[in-house]
Amino acid sequence: MxxxxxxxxxxxxxxxxxxxxxxxxxxxxxxxxxxxxxxxxxxxxxxxxxxxxxxxxxxxxxxxxxxxxxxxxxxxxxxxxxxxRPVRVIPLEVVIRNLAAGSLCKQMPIAPGVPLDPPLLDLYFKDDAYADPFLSEARLERLALVSSQERLELEALARQVNTLLLELFAGIGLQLVDFKLELGFTADGQLVVADEISPDTCRLWDLDVADAKERILDKDRFRQDLGGVIEAYGEVLKRVQGVIQGPSTYK
Structure with a gap:
């Protein structure tokens, strides 16, 4: 280094x-x-x-x-x-769902792959000890993790990220099914996107593959014992590298 x-x-x-x-x-x-x-x-x-x-x-x-x-x-x-940059991470997972998948289909009578328009935004309490539970309006208010204004800013930023990523991934033949974001505040109070954005935190499907399992290019390959996890992540990187210049080396 x-x-x-x-x-x-x-x-x-x-x-x-x-x-x-x-x-x-x-x-x-x-x-x-x-x-x-x-x-x-x-x-x-x-x-x-x-x-x-x-x-x-x-x-x-x-x-x-x-x-x-x-x-x-x-x-x-x-x-x-x-x-x-150091940030004070908000202990919330912000999940945006463009298509129904995963836990949503176990909790609601909705089939995998059904489009969600507008995209569904869910908030979860980020705490492994409590298994990252879903937060209702009342629970979020009770925890007082963010003010009403901060929540509006948080959700607006997350939706902006979703719009940009949907367009980017569609251009390289990938469907952004859903993803989770972590956000935080810098020392001067700016709200920023933190943590990571990767196949570990996004569901990504190959738009050119019809098979429901073979199209998966994300962590679900590990969850479902499908194999080929590294190959799938490598395919995502190859496509992203084809349209985004970088990354920049820190100096």
Whole structure:
């Protein structure tokens, strides 16, 4: 690494490690090869996964930034390291669904693949101890995680991201089925997109493949024991690289 010195580990999650650096306004994020599902009840090491997710996320963050969406992203260093601004992450998972899939189809009488127009936006309490539960209006108000105005800003930003990603992915033959976002506030109070945007956090279907299993190019391949996880992530990276210049190396 160059331009900074790596400091102590601040946080380790299922897919990433976050390190302090010798610069107060800079954090280093290492993307891990570990794959998890079902609240980490299912685990595996998939060689190369971290590097793929790091590169995909970096390119998507750069695309969003060029389109006017603020993010915590500053650049990459090597294959699996991303440099970011420190943010106070809001303990909410923002999930936007363009087509019905996954848990939604288990909780509602709606078939997989049914278009949702307008896209459905759901909020979940980000806390593994409580299994990231869905938040009703009353529960969200009770937790007081965001003010009414902050919630409006959060949802507007998430929908802006969805619009941009839908267009991007459609242009490379992929359907953005649904995805989750994490957002946070910078030291000066700016709301930004944080964490990662990758096949770990998005459902992506190949628009040219009809088979319901073969079209999957995301973490569902791991969840459903379909195999070919690294190959699927690699295909996503190849297509994204074809239309987004970068990523930028942090200097």
């Amino acid at each position: 160059t331009a900074f010195q790596l400091g102590p580990l601040l946080y380790e999650g299922k897919a990433k490690r976050v390190f302090q650096t010798d610069q107060p306004d800079l954090l280093a994020v290492e993307f891990k090869d570990e794959a998890t599902a079902f609240n980490a009840l299912k685990k595996a090491e998939l060689e190369g996964k971290g590097a793929l997710n790091c590169r995909i996320s970096a390119l998507l963050f750069e695309h969003l930034q060029r389109s006017g969406v603020p993010t915590h992203y500053l650049g990459v260093q090597g294959l699996r390291w991303m440099l970011v």
